[in-house]
Amino acid sequence: MTKEYYLSQLGILSGRITFHSEQLYRLRREKDAVSSRWGEASGTVAFDAPYARLLEKIEALEETLDSELETRSRLQRQMEETIAGLPDEKMRLVLLYRYLEGKTFFEIGNLLYMDKSSAVRIHTKAMGLLVLPEDPLNIAA
DSSP, X not given: OOHHHHHHHHHHHXXXXXXXXXXXXXXXXXXXXXXXXXXXXXXXXXXXHHHHHHHHHHHHHHHHHHHHHHHHHHHHHHHHHHHHTSSOHHHHHHHIIIIISOOOHXXXXXXXXXXXXXXXXXXXXXXXXXOOOSSOOOTTO
């Protein structure tokens, strides 16, 4: 695993979590609409096949989301510990801003009172010195 891939995993995983959260929101709204429509007509919520499948989808997506949130938390802790091993505070800040907060080099430069090219230069140097953990988390695994 490359250093770049290792550090980019948090952004990838956060994107998945956002996507799954939006899906879950839509499914819950659909479930509420169906249950209110059917509940009003019959006095009880109908548990026919489409409604039961909808509930199963929601449950499966909730489990997936819980797992992804736990993985993101573990990955973030591991990345913070890895980045903390760098010898210079600016290097640590550049990597933290870039990979944990998803900032652009322009934004990083503004936050650290430097130009974009300085942020890129510090990033390159930091990546050269970064040592991956012995057993890095891999979200693809």
